[in-house]
Amino acid sequence: MTHPIPIQFRPVDLEALPRVTGRIVAFASGPGAMSPGLRRLDRLTRGAVGRMLNHEAFDKLKPGEAVEMAWPSGLQADALQIVRLPRRADRAAARKAGGVIGRALSPAGCTVLAEGQTQAAEIAFGVAMRAYEFTAHKTGERKAPGPIVFQVSDPEAVAAAAAPGAAVAEGVFFTRDLVNEPANILTTHDFAARLAAMQELGLDVEILEEEALTKLGMGALLGVGQGSESPSKVVVMQWNGGAKGEAPLALVGKGVVFDTGGISIKPAGGMEEMTMDMGGAGVVAGVMRTLALRKARANVVGLVGLVENMPDGRAQRPGDVVRTMKGDTVEVINTDAEGRLVLADVMWYAQERFKPVGMIDLATLTGAIIIALGHENTGVFSNNDDLCDALLKAARAEGEGAWRMPMGDAYDAKLKSRIADMMNVGGRDGGAITAAQFLQRFVKPDMPWCHLDIAGTALLKSDSTLAPKGATGWGVMTLDRLIRDRFEAK
Structure with a gap:
């Protein structure tokens, strides 16, 4: 790397x-x-x-x-x-x-x-x-x-002050490398192997293969990847630097290593950039690397769903109905709205297994958030003002743009399905919001949660203050700061 x-x-x-x-x-x-x-x-x-x-x-x-x-x-x-x-x-x-x-x-x-x-x-x-x-x-x-x-x-004092930043920079670089990597190199196998290699830093890394995911009932995630030669996987990374037995913060990332749109195929123009559709998983990986490098005094678990969305004879079709790990059924209206299906199962698994104190998911989820906020700000959606305010404060402190977006029952109603519990899309208007409303259905009551739509900030076509054009690593600095300020033992 x-x-x-x-x-x-x-x-x-x-x-x-x-x-x-x-x-x-x-x-x-x-x-x-x-x-x-x-x-x-x-x-x-x-x-x-x-x-x-x-x-x-x-x-x-x-x-x-x-x-x-x-x-x-x-x-x-x-x-x-x-x-x-x-x-x-x-x-x-x-x-x-x-x-x-x-x-x-x-x-x-x-x-x-x-x-x-x-x-x-x-x-x-x-x-x-x-x-x-x-x-x-x-x-x-x-x-x-x-x-x-x-x-x-005072060289010694400056070197000591710079050490935590060096760990953050390495985490950001790890994320940028993952996002910049072409899909013929960064397959689901390769991605999982790169994460497994972080065990040498002290992370506990576990890879769940398709057989295990089937037993868990992750029908939504498996449906997305069933048209690909690359098997779907979930990778679980644990950093236990806090008090023993203390519930962790859960970070969940969308890891679509390439997104053709599936049967609802995308236009050819610009499709080459869909190598970055695993950006959320890349950020989660970069944060976990940073925590391990700086020996953070916190318990954090990072979970990423790794899939490839391809069209072949086995691919998921518009109109298919899948059953999530939660048990809810989803009518797949658009196979290009696949990231929320991946996140739904991984988020539910994170809550069932780890009983976290809070959960934050990251995904290059919607083009709609780019229409709303451009490439300057990540869209932030939340059910908890306290956690959301802390996250926005961390983003401001690190100079990473973030803006809170609305949620509400009126948007949620747009997901009603005739034949299943819900549809995976709710129309073009308010697309980023209805995507967040879909995800909220897989957040347990009283679970503090934030959803970060990084579609506009994960990869840029021009230079920025701290990055050349290409992958930015947006979110590693913000989440590391949030963990320092809110979840780390003092």
């Missing part, structure tokens, strides 16, 4: 600046504002730094944005990048600054003159996150970024 680039933290050494090769990065809080490091660089460049800081181009920069000088006179460095950032910047600005640095990394390496930056660990996190590349299927020699050295006032 892809790993975050290693970042070293060393004491500030201004005398070494003339000999530094690669890129030098320094910070300024505003026009004309100079730290000791910037004053040293200004002398070495015969006043060029000062002129840059007083130029209108720098004056127009927002916190976290940068200007740079290529081949600055008086230095051996290839480039000098000056980032506008207050010494006591907030987390968002610091990570944005790191993202700007990470986007410009080169094989020549980079020296970041952080000096007294109080958010140096967050800047380093931003560098690591934005430096991600998915190169598993590119041939030729890869020119990896050179050494990244942060010069800071």
